[in-house]
Amino acid sequence: MSHxxxxxxxxxxxxxxxxxxNLLMGAAGVITAVLSxxxxxxxxGLFSLVGFVAGYFALRIRKRVDAIPDRHRPWGYAADEAIFTTFRALSLLGVVIFAILGAATRIYAYLMGKPxxxxxxxxxxxxxxxxxxxCLALWAFHYMAWRKGGKVSGMLRIxxxxxxxxGAVTMVAGIGLIGVYYLRDSVLAPITPIGDSLIVMLLCGFAITTYWTSFTSGLAELxxxxxxxxxxxxxxRALRGVMADWPGEVIDFALSKLGRSYQVAIxxxxxxxLTGTEVDQLTHQATRALAPVLDRADVFVIISDHGRHLPGPGQPASDRPG
Known part of the structure; x- marks a missing residue:
């Protein structure tokens, strides 16, 4: 079996x-929340249920993310992974906002004198x-699978x-709830009824930062x-030695990331x-040179006098933007 x-x-x-x-943890969370x-x-529990749905879609995307371009997807299927990570983070942000509104409602009710x-x-x-x-066991399993795959799977990483x-949220929430409960007869007595809601607000504050970063990075890729x-x-650096021997001057270079793949325009x-065969040979040379640093790179060698900014009609090349 290949690597x-x-x-x-x-x-x-x-x-x-x-x-x-995640299905087991989600069910346990909902049941325990009702009992407690x-x-x-x-x-x-809601975070875990989102994880269950995400796992289902991740498994489907995994089956085709490496598929070659076809007439339906002329640029391949790498974008599916970026879409997944973006909307995975967005769905978790939705859960966070729901939690904040629920906690704020309970705190407001307490301030209004409701039991x-x-x-x-x-x-x-x-x-x-x-x-x-x-959660600890799940993290370890995912992390080892991510390393085994060459650290290229954005889905496994997220x-x-x-x-x-x-797991961290669960431990902090547990410590907080137990602390509030056992200190209910101390100076914390006034906030004991809403200690649970205050912990939710605190944890959601940290969660927003984490998931917002994942959302914006995925959006940037798309x-x-x-x-x-x-x-x-x-x-x-990887291309420097190869391009020095090319028959001409490299005037521009662009690199973007989409899922676990990179798009390189030279x-x-x-x-x-140059013949078409020679351009293909240059493309293969660049792809081989990039392999040690970019595991999956789609390289395009573009013959041009101007780079990515073409001058307008009648505009000299020296006046092009950028």
């Missing part, structure tokens, strides 16, 4: 395990211990991060933004006429 095939099987196993574990009157546990159901700690302790251990974050500067530098002003 690529082994990595694909490992990734598929990780997503199946994620679906099973805890909003924090309900939010935790707040007391959190029952018996189910809470059992839940937090079990879910924290499950699943591992989500498992780690979910918009065709330039790859991170560190990756641009690595690609330029604009060449040739010193002589």
């Amino acid at each position: 690529a095939t082994s990595a694909a099987h490992s990734e598929a196993r990780a997503f199946r395990l994620s679906m099973a574990a 009157n805890s909003q924090a546990i309900l939010v935790d 707040i159901p007391e959190v029952q700690m018996g189910p809470v302790i059992i839940y937090f211990l079990g879910i924290s251990a499950t 699943e591992a991060s989500s498992a780690a974050f979910d 918009a065709g933004a330039t790859a991170p500067p560190s990756e641009v530098v690595k690609a330029r 604009y060449l002003t040739p010193a002589r006429a």
